[in-house]
Amino acid sequence: MTPSAPTRAAAASLPGGPTFAQSAWLVAEREIGSKLRSKAFVISTAIMLLIALAGVVWGGISAANPSQTPVAVTSETSSVVQGMSNLAVTTSDSADAATELVRSGKVDAAIVPDASSPTHTKIVAKDNAPSELIAQLSVSPTVQLLNASPQDALLRYLVAIGFGVVFLFAASLFGSTIAQSVVEEKQTRIVEILISAIPVRALLAGKVLGNTILAIGQIVVLVAIAIVGLGITGQGDVLAGLGGPMVWFAIFFLFGFVLLASLFAGAGAMVSRQEDIGSTTMPITTLILAPYIMVIIFNDNPVVLTVMSYVPFSAPVAMPLRLYVGDAMWWEPLVSLVLLIATCAAAIVVGSKIYSNALLRMGGRVKLAEALKS
Structure with missing residues (x-):
């Protein structure tokens, strides 16, 4: 130096x-x-700041536009998904039409009537059982956490x-x-x-x-x-x-x-x-x-x-x-x-x-x- x-x-x-x-x-x-x-120092600092800015912007966009699961329903089952904002709901004319949407890949699952089911509905999926959707439709008891993190x-x-x-x-x-x-x-x-x-x-x-x-x-x-x-x-x-x-x-x-x-x-x-x-x-x-x-x-x-x-x-x-x-x-x-x-x-x-x-x-x-x- x-x-x-x-x-x-x-x-x-x-x-x-x-x-x-x-x-x-x-x-x-x-x-x-x-x-x-030093060009190396200036460039590396600029890259770091751009990454930080991109991360903040991406987080804001993700928070404002949460991902939604595409689901097909019929007029008989539409009430089941009311109030669920994380679902992109498509209403079909019949159970067969809803099932066809699943088969074509346009939705991840379909909720159709089923008289034999205790809930009078069933979920139709293509490859795997949609665990998140099943969990949302399930009835769970209220949970109280004594040391819940805010x-x-x-x-x-x-x-x-x-x-x-x-x-x-x-x-x-x-x-x-x-x-x-x-x-x-x-x-x-x-x-x-x-x-x-x-x-x-x-x-x-x-x-x-x-x-x-x-x-x-x-x-x-x-x-x-x-x-x-x-x-x-x-x-x-x-x-x-x-x-x-x-x-x-x-x-x-x-x-x-x-x-x-x-x-x-x-x-x-x-x-x-x-x-x-x-x-x-x-x-x-x-x-x-x-x-x-x-x-x-x-x-x-x-x-x-x-x-x-x-x-x-x-x-x-x-x-x-x-x-x-x-x-x-x-x-x-x-x-x-x-x-x-x-x-x-x-x-x-x-x-x-x-x-x-x-x-x-x-x-x-x-x-x-x-x-x-x-």
């Missing part, structure tokens, strides 16, 4: 040299500028995927970028010039700060797209339920990303070649991927979800999901956030130590114990 002319001029204009905060901000500005000038199971699953994908994508993208930037500076020996002008920890702080600002910017834009999209497509109920959880997700994401970014920077400093980055960043990537998969799998398991909402690496996804479902007490996100901040502080200390001790060591991979002990 070669400092730009404005950056060098700004540093030179500071009497007595830049302070730690000024040095960190100069590096952060350089990180932000280089990303915004949210739809499918919607809860989609929310879990949404929070998980956003965190996984942003943390992996910017985290790996930080590690690659560190290794590139070591390979080109630019780092030796940089640390002769600014402290090593200021260089690390600037990298983390710059990428955090970019990542949070993406999250803010995604939240804005979700809010506007849900409002325009008439999904006010979903928006009302997601408002608070999305704010908490942004807060948890901030500290969770700083935690991971510090570790990625330390992992990058432990190697001197781009092809060796995977060997040191794989454990961190696993810390991101494993909670994402577990939250999606156990999104309907309150016990597992509760535990994961207090684990720092999974809390940014699990806690907002619990808040959306309504399983978390008002004080739980505060406790989880305190644990996350404490872990974030510890990660900054560890990552900074590894980064400082391994940054100038060239050649083979630096062992973790050596980086921590040097």
Whole structure:
């Protein structure tokens, strides 16, 4: 990373040299500028935002136009399906005409008179018994759930995927970028010039700060797209339920990303070649991927979800999901956030130590114990 002319001029204009905060901000500005000038970064961000917008619009269209099962009835059986909005009903002149519609594939099933049946009707289908239609026509007792969830199971699953994908994508993208930037500076020996002008920890702080600002910017834009999209497509109920959880997700994401970014920077400093980055960043990537998969799998398991909402690496996804479902007490996100901040502080200390001790060591991979002990 070669400092730009404005950056060098700004540093030179500071009497007595830049302070730690000024040095960190100069590096952060350089990180932000280089990303915004990168076509790959701009294109990938645009694609992600378009996918998010398409998902919101698709959800609104699906909610406004629920799928309907095509069913044929006769004048004698039409009263059976009254009030069922999820059926596309076609009234036929006779039972034979209704059966012919099934045979031709124009409807999935037909409800025709049958004097021998206790209900005086029967369902005619082509290949398989229409279980959903049978269930709708069946008489079932009233069910009372003592611990009923106020949210739809499918919607809860989609929310879990949404929070998980956003965190996984942003943390992996910017985290790996930080590690690659560190290794590139070591390979080109630019780092030796940089640390002769600014402290090593200021260089690390600037990298983390710059990428955090970019990542949070993406999250803010995604939240804005979700809010506007849900409002325009008439999904006010979903928006009302997601408002608070999305704010908490942004807060948890901030500290969770700083935690991971510090570790990625330390992992990058432990190697001197781009092809060796995977060997040191794989454990961190696993810390991101494993909670994402577990939250999606156990999104309907309150016990597992509760535990994961207090684990720092999974809390940014699990806690907002619990808040959306309504399983978390008002004080739980505060406790989880305190644990996350404490872990974030510890990660900054560890990552900074590894980064400082391994940054100038060239050649083979630096062992973790050596980086921590040097």
